[in-house]
Amino acid sequence: MVAHIIYVVSDSVGETAELVTKAAISQFNGSNAILKRYPFVEDIDNINEVLAMARNDQGMIVYTLVKPDIREYMKEQAKEQQINAVDVMGPIMDMFERNFDKAPLNEPGLVRLLDEDYFKKVEAVEFAVKYDDGRDPRGLLKADIILIGVSRTSKTPLSQYLAHKRYKVANVPIVPEVDPPNELFTIDPSRCIGLKISPEKLNHIRRERLLSLGLDDKANYANIERIEREMEYFDKISTKLGCTIIDVTNKAVEETANIIINYIQKRI
Structure with a gap:
Protein backbone atom coordinates (compact mmCIF):
# COMPACT_ATOMS: atom_id res chain seq x y z
CA MET A 1 0.00 0.00 0.00
CA VAL A 2 1.32 3.43 -0.94
CA ALA A 3 2.19 5.61 2.05
CA HIS A 4 0.88 9.15 1.80
CA ILE A 5 3.16 11.58 3.61
CA ILE A 6 1.51 14.60 5.15
CA TYR A 7 3.54 17.48 6.54
CA VAL A 8 1.77 19.18 9.43
CA VAL A 9 3.18 22.70 9.56
CA SER A 10 2.62 25.33 12.24
CA ASP A 11 4.14 28.49 13.67
CA SER A 12 3.32 27.04 17.12
CA VAL A 13 3.51 23.43 18.31
CA GLY A 14 1.17 22.14 15.59
CA GLU A 15 -1.41 20.44 17.79
CA THR A 16 -4.38 22.05 16.05
CA ALA A 17 -3.21 21.17 12.54
CA GLU A 18 -2.40 17.60 13.58
CA LEU A 19 -5.78 17.12 15.28
CA VAL A 20 -7.67 18.34 12.21
CA THR A 21 -5.52 16.18 9.93
CA LYS A 22 -6.09 13.06 12.03
CA ALA A 23 -9.82 13.73 12.14
CA ALA A 24 -9.90 13.92 8.33
CA ILE A 25 -7.74 10.80 7.90
CA SER A 26 -10.09 8.83 10.15
CA GLN A 27 -12.74 9.17 7.46
CA PHE A 28 -10.59 7.19 5.03
CA ASN A 29 -10.48 3.75 6.58
CA GLY A 30 -7.51 1.67 5.51
CA SER A 31 -5.52 4.55 4.06
CA ASN A 32 -1.82 4.58 4.90
CA ALA A 33 -0.89 8.10 5.97
CA ILE A 34 2.34 9.17 7.64
CA LEU A 35 2.22 12.46 9.53
CA LYS A 36 5.35 14.53 9.94
CA ARG A 37 4.92 17.47 12.25
CA TYR A 38 6.99 20.57 11.44
CA PRO A 39 6.43 23.07 14.30
CA PHE A 40 7.63 26.58 15.08
CA VAL A 41 7.89 27.77 11.49
CA GLU A 42 9.07 31.36 11.77
CA ASP A 43 10.33 32.52 8.39
CA ILE A 44 10.51 31.96 4.63
CA ASP A 45 13.51 29.63 4.96
CA ASN A 46 11.46 27.25 7.10
CA ILE A 47 8.69 27.27 4.51
CA ASN A 48 11.15 26.50 1.72
CA GLU A 49 12.52 23.53 3.67
CA VAL A 50 9.06 22.04 4.09
CA LEU A 51 8.16 22.64 0.46
CA ALA A 52 11.35 20.92 -0.69
CA MET A 53 10.67 17.88 1.48
CA ALA A 54 7.03 17.66 0.39
CA ARG A 55 8.02 17.96 -3.26
CA ASN A 56 10.67 15.27 -2.86
CA ASP A 57 8.23 12.92 -1.08
CA GLN A 58 5.27 13.81 -3.29
CA GLY A 59 3.63 14.63 -0.01
CA MET A 60 0.87 16.95 1.10
CA ILE A 61 0.94 19.88 3.50
CA VAL A 62 -1.60 20.88 6.14
CA TYR A 63 -0.72 24.15 7.83
CA THR A 64 -1.82 26.58 10.52
CA LEU A 65 0.11 29.81 10.08
CA VAL A 66 -1.27 32.99 11.64
CA LYS A 67 1.25 35.48 10.26
CA PRO A 68 -0.23 36.76 6.98
CA ASP A 69 3.04 37.08 5.04
CA ILE A 70 4.21 33.57 5.95
CA ARG A 71 0.77 32.12 5.24
CA GLU A 72 0.53 33.82 1.86
CA TYR A 73 4.02 32.69 0.89
CA MET A 74 3.13 29.09 1.70
CA LYS A 75 -0.05 29.33 -0.37
CA GLU A 76 1.66 30.86 -3.42
CA GLN A 77 4.68 28.56 -3.42
CA ALA A 78 2.63 25.40 -2.91
CA LYS A 79 0.46 26.36 -5.87
CA GLU A 80 3.46 27.25 -8.02
CA GLN A 81 5.25 23.99 -7.19
CA GLN A 82 2.05 21.96 -7.59
CA ILE A 83 2.09 20.68 -4.02
CA ASN A 84 -1.27 19.88 -2.45
CA ALA A 85 -1.55 22.15 0.58
CA VAL A 86 -4.47 23.03 2.85
CA ASP A 87 -4.64 26.22 4.91
CA VAL A 88 -6.58 25.32 8.07
CA MET A 89 -6.38 28.67 9.86
CA GLY A 90 -6.38 31.33 7.12
CA PRO A 91 -9.97 31.12 5.76
CA ILE A 92 -11.45 31.13 9.27
CA MET A 93 -9.35 34.10 10.35
CA ASP A 94 -10.25 36.01 7.18
CA MET A 95 -13.95 35.41 7.78
CA PHE A 96 -13.69 36.47 11.43
CA GLU A 97 -11.77 39.60 10.47
CA ARG A 98 -14.56 40.60 8.07
CA ASN A 99 -17.36 39.84 10.51
CA PHE A 100 -15.70 41.17 13.65
CA ASP A 101 -14.47 44.22 11.73
CA LYS A 102 -11.27 43.86 13.69
CA ALA A 103 -7.72 42.87 12.77
CA PRO A 104 -6.36 39.66 14.35
CA LEU A 105 -3.37 39.71 16.69
CA ASN A 106 -1.41 37.37 14.37
CA GLU A 107 0.47 35.93 17.35
CA PRO A 108 1.28 32.19 17.23
CA GLY A 109 0.49 29.92 20.18
CA LEU A 110 -2.26 31.97 21.84
CA VAL A 111 -4.70 29.05 22.03
Missing part, protein backbone atom coordinates in the same frame (compact mmCIF):
# COMPACT_ATOMS: atom_id res chain seq x y z
CA ARG A 112 -2.12 27.04 23.93
CA LEU A 113 -1.70 29.86 26.42
CA LEU A 114 -5.48 29.99 26.88
CA ASP A 115 -5.63 26.23 27.42
CA GLU A 116 -2.85 26.37 30.00
CA ASP A 117 -4.64 29.17 31.83
CA TYR A 118 -7.88 27.17 31.84
CA PHE A 119 -6.29 24.01 33.20
CA LYS A 120 -4.46 25.96 35.91
CA LYS A 121 -7.80 27.38 36.99
CA VAL A 122 -9.42 23.92 37.05
CA GLU A 123 -6.50 22.56 39.07
CA ALA A 124 -6.79 25.41 41.57
CA VAL A 125 -10.56 24.91 41.99
CA GLU A 126 -10.07 21.17 42.58
CA PHE A 127 -7.34 21.98 45.10
CA ALA A 128 -9.63 24.37 47.00
CA VAL A 129 -12.35 21.72 47.22
CA LYS A 130 -9.94 19.00 48.32
CA TYR A 131 -8.33 21.08 51.06
CA ASP A 132 -11.41 22.98 52.23
CA ASP A 133 -12.18 23.30 55.94
CA GLY A 134 -8.94 21.64 57.07
CA ARG A 135 -9.82 18.25 55.57
CA ASP A 136 -6.25 17.26 54.80
CA PRO A 137 -3.43 19.20 56.53
CA ARG A 138 -0.97 18.04 53.88
CA GLY A 139 -2.56 20.58 51.54
CA LEU A 140 -1.14 23.39 53.66
CA LEU A 141 2.34 22.49 52.48
CA LYS A 142 1.31 22.77 48.81
CA ALA A 143 -0.95 25.83 48.97
CA ASP A 144 -0.14 29.27 47.60
CA ILE A 145 -2.44 30.80 50.22
CA ILE A 146 -3.72 29.46 53.55
CA LEU A 147 -6.78 31.09 55.10
CA ILE A 148 -7.55 30.72 58.79
CA GLY A 149 -10.55 31.96 60.73
CA VAL A 150 -13.46 30.97 62.90
CA SER A 151 -16.64 29.58 61.37
CA ARG A 152 -18.58 31.90 58.98
CA THR A 153 -15.73 34.24 58.07
CA SER A 154 -16.09 33.37 54.35
CA LYS A 155 -13.11 31.01 54.17
CA THR A 156 -14.72 28.67 51.63
CA PRO A 157 -16.16 31.36 49.29
CA LEU A 158 -12.84 33.17 49.39
CA SER A 159 -10.96 29.97 48.59
CA GLN A 160 -13.15 29.39 45.53
CA TYR A 161 -12.91 33.00 44.36
CA LEU A 162 -9.12 32.95 44.63
CA ALA A 163 -9.02 29.55 42.91
CA HIS A 164 -10.68 31.15 39.87
CA LYS A 165 -7.73 33.54 39.89
CA ARG A 166 -5.49 30.42 39.70
CA TYR A 167 -4.29 30.45 43.31
CA LYS A 168 -4.16 27.15 45.19
CA VAL A 169 -5.89 27.85 48.48
CA ALA A 170 -6.35 25.74 51.61
CA ASN A 171 -8.31 26.90 54.62
CA VAL A 172 -8.34 25.90 58.27
CA PRO A 173 -11.16 26.53 60.77
CA ILE A 174 -10.02 27.85 64.13
CA VAL A 175 -12.00 26.20 66.94
CA PRO A 176 -11.01 26.42 70.64
CA GLU A 177 -11.70 22.74 71.25
CA VAL A 178 -9.52 21.57 68.35
CA ASP A 179 -5.78 22.16 68.06
CA PRO A 180 -4.74 23.48 64.62
CA PRO A 181 -2.76 20.98 62.54
CA ASN A 182 0.99 20.93 63.14
CA GLU A 183 1.58 21.68 59.45
CA LEU A 184 0.12 25.15 59.99
CA PHE A 185 3.10 26.08 62.17
CA THR A 186 5.70 24.86 59.68
CA ILE A 187 4.66 26.98 56.69
CA ASP A 188 5.99 30.39 55.69
CA PRO A 189 3.72 32.81 57.65
CA SER A 190 3.64 35.14 54.65
CA ARG A 191 1.44 32.56 52.89
CA CYS A 192 -1.08 32.57 55.73
CA ILE A 193 -3.95 35.04 56.00
CA GLY A 194 -6.08 35.36 59.12
CA LEU A 195 -9.71 36.45 58.65
CA LYS A 196 -11.00 38.52 61.56
CA ILE A 197 -14.56 39.71 62.15
CA SER A 198 -16.33 41.66 64.88
CA PRO A 199 -18.20 39.46 67.39
CA GLU A 200 -21.40 41.43 66.83
CA LYS A 201 -21.32 40.92 63.06
CA LEU A 202 -20.49 37.24 63.46
CA ASN A 203 -23.32 36.84 65.95
CA HIS A 204 -25.74 38.26 63.37
CA ILE A 205 -24.39 36.04 60.57
CA ARG A 206 -24.57 32.89 62.67
CA ARG A 207 -28.09 33.61 63.90
CA GLU A 208 -29.25 34.10 60.31
CA ARG A 209 -27.53 30.86 59.35
CA LEU A 210 -29.29 28.91 62.12
CA LEU A 211 -32.68 30.36 61.17
CA SER A 212 -32.14 29.46 57.50
CA LEU A 213 -31.59 25.87 58.63
CA GLY A 214 -34.76 25.91 60.72
CA LEU A 215 -32.79 25.85 63.98
CA ASP A 216 -32.98 27.91 67.16
CA ASP A 217 -30.97 31.10 66.75
CA LYS A 218 -30.18 31.05 70.47
CA ALA A 219 -27.98 27.97 70.12
CA ASN A 220 -24.46 28.08 71.56
CA TYR A 221 -23.06 28.47 68.01
CA ALA A 222 -24.49 32.00 67.92
CA ASN A 223 -23.97 32.87 71.56
CA ILE A 224 -22.04 36.14 71.84
CA GLU A 225 -19.93 34.94 74.80
CA ARG A 226 -19.00 31.82 72.86
CA ILE A 227 -18.08 33.91 69.82
CA GLU A 228 -15.87 36.19 71.92
CA ARG A 229 -14.01 33.14 73.28
CA GLU A 230 -13.51 31.90 69.72
CA MET A 231 -12.12 35.26 68.66
CA GLU A 232 -9.73 35.30 71.63
CA TYR A 233 -8.48 31.87 70.61
CA PHE A 234 -8.15 33.05 66.99
CA ASP A 235 -6.05 36.03 68.16
CA LYS A 236 -3.82 33.66 70.14
CA ILE A 237 -3.25 31.35 67.15
CA SER A 238 -2.74 34.13 64.58
CA THR A 239 -0.25 35.88 66.87
CA LYS A 240 1.66 32.63 67.30
CA LEU A 241 1.74 32.17 63.52
CA GLY A 242 2.71 35.76 62.82
CA CYS A 243 0.34 35.87 59.85
CA THR A 244 -1.29 38.86 58.17
CA ILE A 245 -4.76 39.70 59.47
CA ILE A 246 -7.63 41.08 57.39
CA ASP A 247 -10.78 42.41 59.02
CA VAL A 248 -13.67 41.07 56.93
CA THR A 249 -16.43 42.58 59.09
CA ASN A 250 -17.94 44.79 56.41
CA LYS A 251 -16.20 43.47 53.31
CA ALA A 252 -17.61 41.54 50.37
CA VAL A 253 -15.78 38.39 49.30
CA GLU A 254 -14.49 40.14 46.17
CA GLU A 255 -13.08 43.02 48.19
CA THR A 256 -11.26 40.73 50.60
CA ALA A 257 -9.97 38.62 47.72
CA ASN A 258 -8.50 41.69 46.01
CA ILE A 259 -6.73 42.69 49.22
CA ILE A 260 -5.25 39.20 49.47
CA ILE A 261 -4.16 39.17 45.83
CA ASN A 262 -2.49 42.58 46.16
CA TYR A 263 -0.70 41.37 49.28
CA ILE A 264 0.49 38.16 47.62
CA GLN A 265 1.68 39.99 44.50
CA LYS A 266 3.68 42.48 46.57
CA ARG A 267 5.19 39.61 48.55
CA ILE A 268 6.31 37.92 45.32
Whole structure:
Protein backbone atom coordinates (compact mmCIF):
# COMPACT_ATOMS: atom_id res chain seq x y z
CA MET A 1 0.00 0.00 0.00
CA VAL A 2 1.32 3.43 -0.94
CA ALA A 3 2.19 5.61 2.05
CA HIS A 4 0.88 9.15 1.80
CA ILE A 5 3.16 11.58 3.61
CA ILE A 6 1.51 14.60 5.15
CA TYR A 7 3.54 17.48 6.54
CA VAL A 8 1.77 19.18 9.43
CA VAL A 9 3.18 22.70 9.56
CA SER A 10 2.62 25.33 12.24
CA ASP A 11 4.14 28.49 13.67
CA SER A 12 3.32 27.04 17.12
CA VAL A 13 3.51 23.43 18.31
CA GLY A 14 1.17 22.14 15.59
CA GLU A 15 -1.41 20.44 17.79
CA THR A 16 -4.38 22.05 16.05
CA ALA A 17 -3.21 21.17 12.54
CA GLU A 18 -2.40 17.60 13.58
CA LEU A 19 -5.78 17.12 15.28
CA VAL A 20 -7.67 18.34 12.21
CA THR A 21 -5.52 16.18 9.93
CA LYS A 22 -6.09 13.06 12.03
CA ALA A 23 -9.82 13.73 12.14
CA ALA A 24 -9.90 13.92 8.33
CA ILE A 25 -7.74 10.80 7.90
CA SER A 26 -10.09 8.83 10.15
CA GLN A 27 -12.74 9.17 7.46
CA PHE A 28 -10.59 7.19 5.03
CA ASN A 29 -10.48 3.75 6.58
CA GLY A 30 -7.51 1.67 5.51
CA SER A 31 -5.52 4.55 4.06
CA ASN A 32 -1.82 4.58 4.90
CA ALA A 33 -0.89 8.10 5.97
CA ILE A 34 2.34 9.17 7.64
CA LEU A 35 2.22 12.46 9.53
CA LYS A 36 5.35 14.53 9.94
CA ARG A 37 4.92 17.47 12.25
CA TYR A 38 6.99 20.57 11.44
CA PRO A 39 6.43 23.07 14.30
CA PHE A 40 7.63 26.58 15.08
CA VAL A 41 7.89 27.77 11.49
CA GLU A 42 9.07 31.36 11.77
CA ASP A 43 10.33 32.52 8.39
CA ILE A 44 10.51 31.96 4.63
CA ASP A 45 13.51 29.63 4.96
CA ASN A 46 11.46 27.25 7.10
CA ILE A 47 8.69 27.27 4.51
CA ASN A 48 11.15 26.50 1.72
CA GLU A 49 12.52 23.53 3.67
CA VAL A 50 9.06 22.04 4.09
CA LEU A 51 8.16 22.64 0.46
CA ALA A 52 11.35 20.92 -0.69
CA MET A 53 10.67 17.88 1.48
CA ALA A 54 7.03 17.66 0.39
CA ARG A 55 8.02 17.96 -3.26
CA ASN A 56 10.67 15.27 -2.86
CA ASP A 57 8.23 12.92 -1.08
CA GLN A 58 5.27 13.81 -3.29
CA GLY A 59 3.63 14.63 -0.01
CA MET A 60 0.87 16.95 1.10
CA ILE A 61 0.94 19.88 3.50
CA VAL A 62 -1.60 20.88 6.14
CA TYR A 63 -0.72 24.15 7.83
CA THR A 64 -1.82 26.58 10.52
CA LEU A 65 0.11 29.81 10.08
CA VAL A 66 -1.27 32.99 11.64
CA LYS A 67 1.25 35.48 10.26
CA PRO A 68 -0.23 36.76 6.98
CA ASP A 69 3.04 37.08 5.04
CA ILE A 70 4.21 33.57 5.95
CA ARG A 71 0.77 32.12 5.24
CA GLU A 72 0.53 33.82 1.86
CA TYR A 73 4.02 32.69 0.89
CA MET A 74 3.13 29.09 1.70
CA LYS A 75 -0.05 29.33 -0.37
CA GLU A 76 1.66 30.86 -3.42
CA GLN A 77 4.68 28.56 -3.42
CA ALA A 78 2.63 25.40 -2.91
CA LYS A 79 0.46 26.36 -5.87
CA GLU A 80 3.46 27.25 -8.02
CA GLN A 81 5.25 23.99 -7.19
CA GLN A 82 2.05 21.96 -7.59
CA ILE A 83 2.09 20.68 -4.02
CA ASN A 84 -1.27 19.88 -2.45
CA ALA A 85 -1.55 22.15 0.58
CA VAL A 86 -4.47 23.03 2.85
CA ASP A 87 -4.64 26.22 4.91
CA VAL A 88 -6.58 25.32 8.07
CA MET A 89 -6.38 28.67 9.86
CA GLY A 90 -6.38 31.33 7.12
CA PRO A 91 -9.97 31.12 5.76
CA ILE A 92 -11.45 31.13 9.27
CA MET A 93 -9.35 34.10 10.35
CA ASP A 94 -10.25 36.01 7.18
CA MET A 95 -13.95 35.41 7.78
CA PHE A 96 -13.69 36.47 11.43
CA GLU A 97 -11.77 39.60 10.47
CA ARG A 98 -14.56 40.60 8.07
CA ASN A 99 -17.36 39.84 10.51
CA PHE A 100 -15.70 41.17 13.65
CA ASP A 101 -14.47 44.22 11.73
CA LYS A 102 -11.27 43.86 13.69
CA ALA A 103 -7.72 42.87 12.77
CA PRO A 104 -6.36 39.66 14.35
CA LEU A 105 -3.37 39.71 16.69
CA ASN A 106 -1.41 37.37 14.37
CA GLU A 107 0.47 35.93 17.35
CA PRO A 108 1.28 32.19 17.23
CA GLY A 109 0.49 29.92 20.18
CA LEU A 110 -2.26 31.97 21.84
CA VAL A 111 -4.70 29.05 22.03
CA ARG A 112 -2.12 27.04 23.93
CA LEU A 113 -1.70 29.86 26.42
CA LEU A 114 -5.48 29.99 26.88
CA ASP A 115 -5.63 26.23 27.42
CA GLU A 116 -2.85 26.37 30.00
CA ASP A 117 -4.64 29.17 31.83
CA TYR A 118 -7.88 27.17 31.84
CA PHE A 119 -6.29 24.01 33.20
CA LYS A 120 -4.46 25.96 35.91
CA LYS A 121 -7.80 27.38 36.99
CA VAL A 122 -9.42 23.92 37.05
CA GLU A 123 -6.50 22.56 39.07
CA ALA A 124 -6.79 25.41 41.57
CA VAL A 125 -10.56 24.91 41.99
CA GLU A 126 -10.07 21.17 42.58
CA PHE A 127 -7.34 21.98 45.10
CA ALA A 128 -9.63 24.37 47.00
CA VAL A 129 -12.35 21.72 47.22
CA LYS A 130 -9.94 19.00 48.32
CA TYR A 131 -8.33 21.08 51.06
CA ASP A 132 -11.41 22.98 52.23
CA ASP A 133 -12.18 23.30 55.94
CA GLY A 134 -8.94 21.64 57.07
CA ARG A 135 -9.82 18.25 55.57
CA ASP A 136 -6.25 17.26 54.80
CA PRO A 137 -3.43 19.20 56.53
CA ARG A 138 -0.97 18.04 53.88
CA GLY A 139 -2.56 20.58 51.54
CA LEU A 140 -1.14 23.39 53.66
CA LEU A 141 2.34 22.49 52.48
CA LYS A 142 1.31 22.77 48.81
CA ALA A 143 -0.95 25.83 48.97
CA ASP A 144 -0.14 29.27 47.60
CA ILE A 145 -2.44 30.80 50.22
CA ILE A 146 -3.72 29.46 53.55
CA LEU A 147 -6.78 31.09 55.10
CA ILE A 148 -7.55 30.72 58.79
CA GLY A 149 -10.55 31.96 60.73
CA VAL A 150 -13.46 30.97 62.90
CA SER A 151 -16.64 29.58 61.37
CA ARG A 152 -18.58 31.90 58.98
CA THR A 153 -15.73 34.24 58.07
CA SER A 154 -16.09 33.37 54.35
CA LYS A 155 -13.11 31.01 54.17
CA THR A 156 -14.72 28.67 51.63
CA PRO A 157 -16.16 31.36 49.29
CA LEU A 158 -12.84 33.17 49.39
CA SER A 159 -10.96 29.97 48.59
CA GLN A 160 -13.15 29.39 45.53
CA TYR A 161 -12.91 33.00 44.36
CA LEU A 162 -9.12 32.95 44.63
CA ALA A 163 -9.02 29.55 42.91
CA HIS A 164 -10.68 31.15 39.87
CA LYS A 165 -7.73 33.54 39.89
CA ARG A 166 -5.49 30.42 39.70
CA TYR A 167 -4.29 30.45 43.31
CA LYS A 168 -4.16 27.15 45.19
CA VAL A 169 -5.89 27.85 48.48
CA ALA A 170 -6.35 25.74 51.61
CA ASN A 171 -8.31 26.90 54.62
CA VAL A 172 -8.34 25.90 58.27
CA PRO A 173 -11.16 26.53 60.77
CA ILE A 174 -10.02 27.85 64.13
CA VAL A 175 -12.00 26.20 66.94
CA PRO A 176 -11.01 26.42 70.64
CA GLU A 177 -11.70 22.74 71.25
CA VAL A 178 -9.52 21.57 68.35
CA ASP A 179 -5.78 22.16 68.06
CA PRO A 180 -4.74 23.48 64.62
CA PRO A 181 -2.76 20.98 62.54
CA ASN A 182 0.99 20.93 63.14
CA GLU A 183 1.58 21.68 59.45
CA LEU A 184 0.12 25.15 59.99
CA PHE A 185 3.10 26.08 62.17
CA THR A 186 5.70 24.86 59.68
CA ILE A 187 4.66 26.98 56.69
CA ASP A 188 5.99 30.39 55.69
CA PRO A 189 3.72 32.81 57.65
CA SER A 190 3.64 35.14 54.65
CA ARG A 191 1.44 32.56 52.89
CA CYS A 192 -1.08 32.57 55.73
CA ILE A 193 -3.95 35.04 56.00
CA GLY A 194 -6.08 35.36 59.12
CA LEU A 195 -9.71 36.45 58.65
CA LYS A 196 -11.00 38.52 61.56
CA ILE A 197 -14.56 39.71 62.15
CA SER A 198 -16.33 41.66 64.88
CA PRO A 199 -18.20 39.46 67.39
CA GLU A 200 -21.40 41.43 66.83
CA LYS A 201 -21.32 40.92 63.06
CA LEU A 202 -20.49 37.24 63.46
CA ASN A 203 -23.32 36.84 65.95
CA HIS A 204 -25.74 38.26 63.37
CA ILE A 205 -24.39 36.04 60.57
CA ARG A 206 -24.57 32.89 62.67
CA ARG A 207 -28.09 33.61 63.90
CA GLU A 208 -29.25 34.10 60.31
CA ARG A 209 -27.53 30.86 59.35
CA LEU A 210 -29.29 28.91 62.12
CA LEU A 211 -32.68 30.36 61.17
CA SER A 212 -32.14 29.46 57.50
CA LEU A 213 -31.59 25.87 58.63
CA GLY A 214 -34.76 25.91 60.72
CA LEU A 215 -32.79 25.85 63.98
CA ASP A 216 -32.98 27.91 67.16
CA ASP A 217 -30.97 31.10 66.75
CA LYS A 218 -30.18 31.05 70.47
CA ALA A 219 -27.98 27.97 70.12
CA ASN A 220 -24.46 28.08 71.56
CA TYR A 221 -23.06 28.47 68.01
CA ALA A 222 -24.49 32.00 67.92
CA ASN A 223 -23.97 32.87 71.56
CA ILE A 224 -22.04 36.14 71.84
CA GLU A 225 -19.93 34.94 74.80
CA ARG A 226 -19.00 31.82 72.86
CA ILE A 227 -18.08 33.91 69.82
CA GLU A 228 -15.87 36.19 71.92
CA ARG A 229 -14.01 33.14 73.28
CA GLU A 230 -13.51 31.90 69.72
CA MET A 231 -12.12 35.26 68.66
CA GLU A 232 -9.73 35.30 71.63
CA TYR A 233 -8.48 31.87 70.61
CA PHE A 234 -8.15 33.05 66.99
CA ASP A 235 -6.05 36.03 68.16
CA LYS A 236 -3.82 33.66 70.14
CA ILE A 237 -3.25 31.35 67.15
CA SER A 238 -2.74 34.13 64.58
CA THR A 239 -0.25 35.88 66.87
CA LYS A 240 1.66 32.63 67.30
CA LEU A 241 1.74 32.17 63.52
CA GLY A 242 2.71 35.76 62.82
CA CYS A 243 0.34 35.87 59.85
CA THR A 244 -1.29 38.86 58.17
CA ILE A 245 -4.76 39.70 59.47
CA ILE A 246 -7.63 41.08 57.39
CA ASP A 247 -10.78 42.41 59.02
CA VAL A 248 -13.67 41.07 56.93
CA THR A 249 -16.43 42.58 59.09
CA ASN A 250 -17.94 44.79 56.41
CA LYS A 251 -16.20 43.47 53.31
CA ALA A 252 -17.61 41.54 50.37
CA VAL A 253 -15.78 38.39 49.30
CA GLU A 254 -14.49 40.14 46.17
CA GLU A 255 -13.08 43.02 48.19
CA THR A 256 -11.26 40.73 50.60
CA ALA A 257 -9.97 38.62 47.72
CA ASN A 258 -8.50 41.69 46.01
CA ILE A 259 -6.73 42.69 49.22
CA ILE A 260 -5.25 39.20 49.47
CA ILE A 261 -4.16 39.17 45.83
CA ASN A 262 -2.49 42.58 46.16
CA TYR A 263 -0.70 41.37 49.28
CA ILE A 264 0.49 38.16 47.62
CA GLN A 265 1.68 39.99 44.50
CA LYS A 266 3.68 42.48 46.57
CA ARG A 267 5.19 39.61 48.55
CA ILE A 268 6.31 37.92 45.32
